[in-house]
Amino acid sequence: MLGQFATGVAIVTTVDGNGGLLGVTCNSFTSVSLDPPLILWSIAKSSLSGPAFTDGKPFAVNVLEASQEDLALRFAKSGADKFAGVAWHEGFEGVPLIEGCAAYIECRVDARYPGGDHEIILGAVERYVNQALDPLLFHSGEFRRFS
Numbered sequence: 394m395l396g397q398f399a400t401g402v403a404i405v406t407t408v409d410g411n412g413g414l415l416g417v418t419c420n421s422f423t424s425v426s427l428d429p430p431l432i433l434w435s436i437a438k439s440s441l442s443g444p445a446f447t448d449g450k451p452f453a454v455n456v457l458e459a460s461q462e463d464l465a466l467r468f469a470k471s472g473a474d475k476f477a478g479v480a481w482h483e484g485f486e487g488v489p490l491i492e493g494c495a496a497y498i499e500c501r502v503d504a505r506y507p508g509g510d511h512e513i514i515l516g517a518v519e520r521y522v523n524q525a526l527d528p529l530l531f532h533s534g535e536f537r538r539f540s
């Protein structure tokens with residue numbers, strides 16, 4: 394139904410209460426407001442990472458670069474140790490930023506809203522880095538690149 398709406402692909406990362414690194418592949422990300430800067434994305438209620446995104450928690454939207462399809466697939470698998478062998482550095486409040494991404498949008502959870510089998514997470518943007526690299530795209534159930 395929505396396959397004709399092309400999107401980018403991001404990995405949303407955070408840290409849980411025990412210092413564990415969490416990451417979820419996401420294409421529901423979109424902008425909401427410029428002033429103040431707000432974004433949103435939705436997370437499935439079935440996602441193990443969901444409870445970590447409580448009000449006020451920092452998280453990062455790692456916008457994937459065109460060659461990072463393998464990372465998109467890795468972070469789309471529930472529960473596994475997704476960060477094993479993945480290069481990253483610490484961002485805002487210790488949230489992992491994955492190396493080589495096209496952009497990093499560092500946020501704090503501003504609010505959560507019910508959305509059927511998902512929850513909508515509204516994020517207040519704290520920091521933004523644009524690496525000016527070509528993004529990975531998702532369309533009609535497949536990863537794509539600009540040609």
Ligand SMILES: Cc1cc2nc3c(=O)[nH]c(=O)nc-3n(C[C@H](O)[C@H](O)[C@H](O)COP(=O)(O)O)c2cc1C
Nearest residue numbers: 418419420421436437440441442468469470471472
């Ligand atoms: C291209 C793509 C986009 C996805 N977008 C979302 C999304 O926006 N929200 C979501 O909850 N899951 C999305 N998923 C599925 C999650 O990445 C997957 O369920 C997640 O890794 C669950 O991990 P967890 O149970 O360890 O939290 C997407 C998967 C792919 C391949």
